[in-house]
Amino acid sequence: MKKIMQKWCGFFLFSDHLFKESSYKSSLILFSLGLAGFFFKFFFNAFLARHMSSALYGDFSVAISVFNIVSAYMLFGTASSSLRFFSGYLKKNQLDIASKYLTWNLRIVLVSSFFSLLLLALFTICVLGLHLFHIHDIREYHLVVYFLWLTPIGALSVLFTTYLLCHQKIYLGTFFGLFGFYFFGFVLLIPVIFIFNIKLHSESLWLFMLAVVVVAVLTQFLILYVRMRAMFLDSISRIFSRTAEDMMYEKEWWKVSLRLILNQLVFLIITALDLFLLEIIDPSKEIVGCYAAALTVSGIIWITQQSIFQFISPMIAPLIExxxxxxxxxxxxxxxxxxxxxxxNGILILLVVIFTDPILKFFGPEYIVAKIPLWILLGATFVAVISTCAPKLLAFTGNEGCLLYVSAYQIITMIIAGIVLIHLYSATGAAFAALLTWFVRTIGSIYFVRKKLGIKVAILF
Structure with a gap:
């Protein structure tokens, strides 16, 4: 079995070519992928915004953020720990342990999905009961309620993306990690709007998103199955059997994964907390949609800065060791x-500032009110650029506690500043709170990486 696994999984093994490949070339290719990802994300969101009210688009943005957070939570940090453990086992040719790790991952997804669907089923029974007795109309619930049903599929997508990132050809993994969802969404959205003329409301939007995530996951699964069929089959055969050796490994995996999930969840919450607070505090639902458009546009910096350092992620632990x-x-x-x-990213920010008006008007004429918040958010994202790789360095070298410490300060800053500033300045206040929050994270991350690892993440410091 081991020889068969080696034959089918040899493509996953690291080679010297990865280390010799020009970092500038890798950065440029990954940057290009990130840029392509932004355009797919931009056009996907813009087309949605133009074919629904700004209030519904705001609800959609909140719902998709909750979907991402819950999908990540269902994996209990295994997606992040895979870049540390799974890639390490493949590099060292420890395919049997790698198979055990896959089995452990699949077991977690099955159990978490079962309990999530059970809770959602009970909740749905309550919702239907309230509707039948005319207590609360089922159509008046927030879009978040519908999107929660998609989280088990979303969790699988996140996990499969991580596996694709663990081999030497990282560009395919980067595609799915950065914009695979938006690529499939945009491709499916065009016929929905222009051929079938389907009007987008809560129910049709949920069905559309179901189709998008199913297509994305099936595509990922087929790629992985073809590439590592033997390992997948071996892992599936072990799902319901555990040995003493398995439990020994699982103890270490759990320890790291649970620390990583805290950091990952905090990061996802922080990046969406300004939108959540605006949704809760501001009485205008339309302004939430406009602010969501500003977040989408400023997201060009998030996508590109993450893509540039994607090729470093699998190397961090081996190089440090x-x-x-x-x-x-x-x-x-x-x-x-x-x-x-x-x-x-400096060039990109300058271009967005120059062409702010036509960019926002592409979402619709009412979205121009997000001009000032967009500029502030661009400043916040550039502050985050300074320490882009710091979280990865801390997470993949066993210093998750430091990252969690920084994240705690960041989330406290966001809550306090967000509540005060949103009350005073609405969407502009939310953007200022985000700017202040990223200053806190950047300073803290740089300090801990320099202290723990002796590495400069911002070139000069």
Missing amino acids: SGIAGKEKLQALINKGQMANYIL
């Missing part, structure tokens, strides 16, 4: 990636 020489090589990769990061 290889001693001083490995750490120097990692520092060189970070410096080159950051230089490209600053230049490319």
Whole structure:
């Protein structure tokens, strides 16, 4: 069985080619993928916004953020820990342990999906009861309620994306990680709007999103199944059997994964908390949709800065463990990636500022009110660019506690500043709160990476 697995899974093994590949070339390719991802995300959201009210678009943006958070939570940190454990086992040719790790991942997804669907079924019974007795109309619930049913599929998509990132050909994994969802969404949205003339409301929007996530997951599964069929079959055969050796490994995996899920959840919550607070505090539902459009446009910086450092992620743990020489090589990769990061994202921000009006009007004429919040959010994202790779360095080297400490300060800052500033300045206040929050994260991340690892994440400091 082991020989068969080696034959089918050899494509996953790291090679010297990955380390010799020009970091500038990798950064440019990944940046291009990120840029393509932004355009798919932009057009997907813009087309949605133009074919529904700004209030419903705001609800959709909140619902998709909750969907992402819950999908990540259902994996209990295994998606993040895969980049640390799974890629390490593949690099060392420990395919049997890698198969055990896959089994553990699949077991977690099955159990969490079962309990999630059970809770949702009970909730749906209550919702139907309230509707039948004319206590609360089923059509008046927030879109979040509908999207929660999609989270088990979303969790699988996140996990499959991580597996694709663990092999040396990371561009396919980057595609799914950054914009696969928006690519399939945009492709399916065009016929929905222009051929079938379907009007988008809560129910039709839910059915459309179901189709998008199912298509995305099936595509990922087919790619992985073809590439690593033997390992998948071996992992599935072990789902209902556990040995003493399995439990020993699982203890270590759980320890790291649970720490990582806290950091991942906090990050996802922080990136959406300004939108959540605006939805709760501001009485105008239309302004939530306009602010969501500003977040989408400013997201060009999030996508590109993450894509540039995607190629470094699987190398962090092996290079740190290889001693001083490995750490120097990692520092060189970070410096080159950051230089490209600053230049490319600086140009993008300048272009967005110059063409703000036509960009926002593409969503609809009413979205121009998000002009000032957009500029502030661009400033916030550029602050985040300074320490782009710091969270990855801390997470993949066993310093998750430091990252959690920084995240705690960040979320407290966002809550306090967000409540006060949104009450005073609405969407502009939410953007200012985001700017302040990313200052806190950048300063804290740089400090801990320098203290714990002796690495400069911002070139100069």
